[in-house]
Amino acid sequence: MIRRLFIANRGEIALRIIRTARRLGLTTILGVSEADRDSLPALQAHEIAILGPPPSAQSYLSIDAVIAAARAAAADAVHPGYGFLSENAAFARAVGQAGIIFIGPAVASLEAMGDKLMARAVAVAAGLPVVPGGEAATPEEALRSAEATGYPLLIKAVAGGGGRGMRRVDRATDMPAQIDRAMAEAQAAFGDARIYVERFIARGRHVEVQVLGDGARAIHLGTRDCSIQRRFQKLVEEAPAPGLPDGRRAAIEDAAVRLAKHLGYRGAGTVEFLVDAETFDFFFLEMNARIQVEHPVTEAITGIDLIEQQFLLADGQPLGIAQEMVRPAGHAIEVRINAEDPDADFRPSPGRIARAAWPAGTGLRVDTHIASGGAIPPYYDSLLGKLIAYGPTRAIAVDRLCAALQSLHLDGVATTAPLHRRIVADPRFIAGGVDTRFLEGLAHE
Amino acid sequence: MTDLPLTPDDVAEIVAILDGSSYEHLDIRTSRFRLRIARDGTGWTQQWDWSDDDTPVQAETPVAPVAAETGPVIRAPLPGTFYRAPQPGAPPFVEVGDRVEPDTVVAIIETMKLMNPVHAGSSGRITAILADNADMVTRDAVLMRIT
Numbered sequence: 001m002i003r004r005l006f007i008a009n010r011g012e013i014a015l016r017i018i019r020t021a022r023r024l025g026l027t028t029i030l031g032v033s034e035a036d037r038d039s040l041p042a043l044q045a046h047e048i049a050i051l052g053p054p055p056s057a058q059s060y061l062s063i064d065a066v067i068a069a070a071r072a073a074a075a076d077a078v079h080p081g082y083g084f085l086s087e088n089a090a091f092a093r094a095v096g097q098a099g100i101i102f103i104g105p106a107v108a109s110l111e112a113m114g115d116k117l118m119a120r121a122v123a124v125a126a127g128l129p130v131v132p133g134g135e136a137a138t139p140e141e142a143l144r145s146a147e148a149t150g151y152p153l154l155i156k157a158v159a160g161g162g163g164r165g166m167r168r169v170d171r172a173t174d175m176p177a178q179i180d181r182a183m184a185e186a187q188a189a190f191g192d193a194r195i196y197v198e199r200f201i202a203r204g205r206h207v208e209v210q211v212l213g214d215g216a217r218a219i220h221l222g223t224r225d226c227s228i229q230r231r232f233q234k235l236v237e238e239a240p241a242p243g244l245p246d247g248r249r250a251a252i253e254d255a256a257v258r259l260a261k262h263l264g265y266r267g268a269g270t271v272e273f274l275v276d277a278e279t280f281d282f283f284f285l286e287m288n289a290r291i292q293v294e295h296p297v298t299e300a301i302t303g304i305d306l307i308e309q310q311f312l313l314a315d316g317q318p319l320g321i322a323q324e325m326v327r328p329a330g331h332a333i334e335v336r337i338n339a340e341d342p343d344a345d346f347r348p349s350p351g352r353i354a355r356a357a358w359p360a361g362t363g364l365r366v367d368t369h370i371a372s373g374g375a376i377p378p379y380y381d382s383l384l385g386k387l388i389a390y391g392p393t394r395a396i397a398v399d400r401l402c403a404a405l406q407s408l409h410l411d412g413v414a415t416t417a418p419l420h421r422r423i424v425a426d427p428r429f430i431a432g433g434v435d436t437r438f439l440e441g442l443a444h445e
Numbered sequence: 446m447t448d449l450p451l452t453p454d455d456v457a458e459i460v461a462i463l464d465g466s467s468y469e470h471l472d473i474r475t476s477r478f479r480l481r482i483a484r485d486g487t488g489w490t491q492q493w494d495w496s497d498d499d500t501p502v503q504a505e506t507p508v509a510p511v512a513a514e515t516g517p518v519i520r521a522p523l524p525g526t527f528y529r530a531p532q533p534g535a536p537p538f539v540e541v542g543d544r545v546e547p548d549t550v551v552a553i554i555e556t557m558k559l560m561n562p563v564h565a566g567s568s569g570r571i572t573a574i575l576a577d578n579a580d581m582v583t584r585d586a587v588l589m590r591i592t
Contacts, residue, residue, distance in 0.1 A: 019452065043477070043495055044450065055526075188532045339557070348557035350524055357490035360482060361460045365453045371493035378525045378581075382557045407488035 002026060002077040002101060002315055006070040007045065009081025010060060012369045012385055013291070014041035017079050020307040029073040031066055033059035035377045040369045049073055054379045060084045063091045067098055077101040077314065079307075083381065086290040087114055103314040105267040105289045106215075112263060113287040117158050117196055123284040126262035128255050131274060131283040133198035139179045145197040146175055152200040155182040159190035166232050168200055203277040203435045206234075206285075207241045208270050209256035210298045212309055214319040218260035220253045221302050222328045224270075224294055227436050228423065230346055235416065235439075236423060237294035238333040239301050241275075242394055243433030248280040259287060267313045268295075268306050277435040293336065293386070296365060300332035300390040331394040333401050335420045337368075337410070338382040342419035350378040354412040359404035363390040363397070376413060384415060398430055450478060460489045517567055519589040521582045525556030529578045537578075543571050545591065552576075552588060565591065 005026045007017050014030055018041060021028045030045035035054035042048050049069040052059040059065060061084055070078050078095050080086035080103065089110040095102040104110070113119045117135050124130055133149045135158070136142030146153055152170045155178060160166065169178045179195070187193040206229065210221040225241035226234040241249070256271035270292050272285040295306045304321065312320065340346040353374045358366045368385025370376070376384065389404055391397035402424045408417050422442060428434050451459075451473075459482055463471060470483035479494040521527070529537040529552055539551045545565035552563040569591035576588045 040495060347561065348523060348525075348559055350556060355492070357483075357485070357492045359485075360456050360489045360491040361464070362457060364457065366491070367453075371495055373494065378523075378556045380557065403488050407485040407490050409485075409490065 002311060004029060004073065004075045004077075005103075005311075006031060006049075006073055006075035006078045006100075007041075007081065008060065008066045008070070008078055009084055009086075010036050010039065010041060010369075010380060011383060012367045013081040013293070015044060015369050016367055017081065017307055018044050020305055020311070021079075024308065024311065026311075029070075029075055031060075031069045033379070035375075035379060038375075040371055040374065047073065054377060056084065056379060060380075063088070063094055066091070067094050070095070070100055071098055075100055077103055077311070079103040079310070080290065082290050082293055087288070089114060101314050103267075103310050105263075105265055105269065109263050109265055109267075109269075110289050113269075113289045115158060116156060116160065116286055117194070119286055120196075120284070122263065123259055123287075126259045128259055128284040129282065131198045131201070131285070133196060135194070135196045136179075137194060139176065139183070142179045142195060142197055143175060146172070149197055149199045152202070154198045154200050155179065155195050156198060157182065157186035157190055157192070158194035158196055159192035160186065201274055201276055201283075203437070205241070205275040205277050205433070205435050206272065207244070207252060207275045207282070208272040208292075209253050210292075210295070210306070211256050211260040211265065211269050211271060212313065212319060212321065213260045213263075213265035213267065213269070214313055214317070215264050215266040217319050218257050218265055219319065219321060219323045219326060220257050220260075221298050221304060221306075221326055223249060223252060224297055225433075226294060227434055228429075228438050229436055230439055234294065234336065236333065236335050236420070236429075237297055238331065238394075238397075239297035240328060240331070241433075242331075244275070245280060248275075248282070252282050255282070255284070259284070263287075265289075268310050277433070293383070294334050296367060296386060296388045297332040297334045300365065300388060301328040301330055302326055330390060330392045331397045332388055332390045333394075333397050334386050334388045335401065335405070335423075336386055336416065337384045337408070337420070338416045339376045339384050339413045340382050340416055341414035342416050344414075346416075347414075348378070348382050349414040350376045350382075351413040352376065353384070353410055355409060356411075357407070357409040358385065359387065359407040361400075361404070363400045364388070364404050365390070370410070384410065387420075394432060395430075398424060451480065456480075456482065456491050460491075464489070517569060517591050518587045519551060519563065519565055519591060521554055521584055521586045521588055522563060523554060523556050523561060524582060524584045525554040525561070527576045527578065527580045527582045527588065528553045528555060528560075529574070539571050539574075539589075541571050541574060545569060545571060554582065563588065567591065 028045045029047040031051045051065045085091040092102045134145045183193045205227045223241040224239045226237040228236040270288040273282045275282045339349045365388040370384045389401035473480045481492045549565045550562045573590040
């Protein structure tokens with residue numbers, strides 16, 4: 001039974017977790033860096049614990065600091081949110097060793113999915129299709145693998161994730177230099193120089209499936225489409241993925257459940273696929289063993305509180321939802337409002353929000369930690385909030401999103417809001433089912 | 446702690462009520478927050494203010510912008526952590542005395558988990574490096590002088 005919940009995160013996801021925890025009557029303790037002690041989540045938690053100085057490495061990423069704070073707070077569970085330590089197997093193990101429940105999957109699942117190559121091997125064992133390619137421990141192996149795979153291709157860091165450590169190579173002549181850079185970057189970013197090579201699918205869509213498992217059984221909560229990305233990071237997400245033939249959608253969902261069952265997965269997870277926009281062939285990409293930024297679109301169409309499910313499953317409860325009870329209805333679209341200047345190559349734009357007027361109304365949900373006067377420190381990522389529009393049909397959701405973006409006023413820093421206004425007015429987006437090259441073809445004002 | 450913030454559903458419900466009325470805005474004030482729900486064109490906005498939140502967060506600014514710099518300088522294009530080398534242990538991008546061109550990368554500034562290159566911006570020779578490695582710098586802080 002979870003009574004005292006320690007939240008090892010910040011920003012909008014910390015607030016999101018607090019909201020469900022309060023509804024369930026839990027006492028919330030938020031671990032914050034010194035930069036976040038006056039943040040909105042810090043005001044809303046029952047208690048706060050200072051983890052350390054502002055830089056993440058000394059606060060949100062410090063396993064020792066977080067464990068010590070959770071112990072001192074007599075927490076009986078830790079929710080890691082997304083990013084930071086959420087998929088760190090060493091952290092999950094340390095939480096368990098401290099006698100505290102880790103709100104996430106078993107350590108073995110984190111290990112299996114954290115290493116992208118191992119994840120690939122596990123997916124193959126579970127019978128999922130994967131993108132042609134393979135591991136490359138040395139530059140020579142990478143070249144051999146590239147010859148077998150063909151160009152264009154992607155070089156990925158084995159320890160990478162969230163779009164980091166990826167690069168596209170179009171010609172064999174570029175390959176040696178790109179391998180060196182990719183390995184150096186992977187070493188610097190992840191402390192692990194290993195890379196692998198994958199065929200690049202030109203017209204690819206990013207489709208993912210939300211799964212829930214209790215270790216024995218697993219179900220899915222439908223698809224999400226996250227094809228609109230910059231720097232391989234998502235900007236717009238929607239549920240369900242539009243324009244997929246029913247048979248294909250069912251096959252993708254089945255594949256995700258198969259992987260979750262194969263892993264004996266416990267908790268909420270997301271299985272990501274690359275879907276060929278023309279043939280609808282699909283390939284396993286990776287599994288995120290945590291709550292996703294874009295989870296609200298699934299909540300909007302299923303009515304299921306995913307954070308609540310995480311609490312229940314981590315607490316050892318059996319799945320309380322059977323597959324046939326999941327009846328997604330309508331359509332939901334989320335846009336990420338980041339403190340970045342879309343007209344200056346998405347340059348980060350930290351600072352202070354003088355006025356934050358977020359849209360409100362029927363079918364709208366705003367998940368944000370930014371109110372008027374809110375600070376955006378330079379230490380952390382640039383997400384200011386998420387605007388989610390729901391409608392009984394996709395067309396209504398698009399209309400509501402479009403209108404809501406007109407009523408969004410964030411003064412003080414550059415944000416991605418103007419870009420989203422262009423995206424939602426684009427005929428390709430209105431039609432639905434765009435591929436990952438969408439942004440390249442977006443008209444500039 | 447007793448006045449719970451309104452949930453998104455609460456706000457949506459309030460908007461639905463207001464939408465069918467002739468009211469232009471509604472202000473709710475508690476000891477902890479102020480919420481204004483207001484008409485905005487054909488839609489509505491929600492604006493939150495938190496009473497505890499009026500103490501400005503001090504920016505960590507060991508290197509202050511120098512207003513009265515004479516001569517060419519290289520300024521920080523954005524706030525963040527200043528690094529002189531591409532990675533720990535690597536040689537610095539530039540040293541005092543080095544010749545630079547406008548597009549020479551002289552440093553990086555880490556902001557929001559991204560490494561942003563700092564370009565010299567003009568041709569010349571580095572005469573002084575004013576920020577220390579790993580310093581937090583503000584936007585437009587003078588990082589280097591060049592001639």
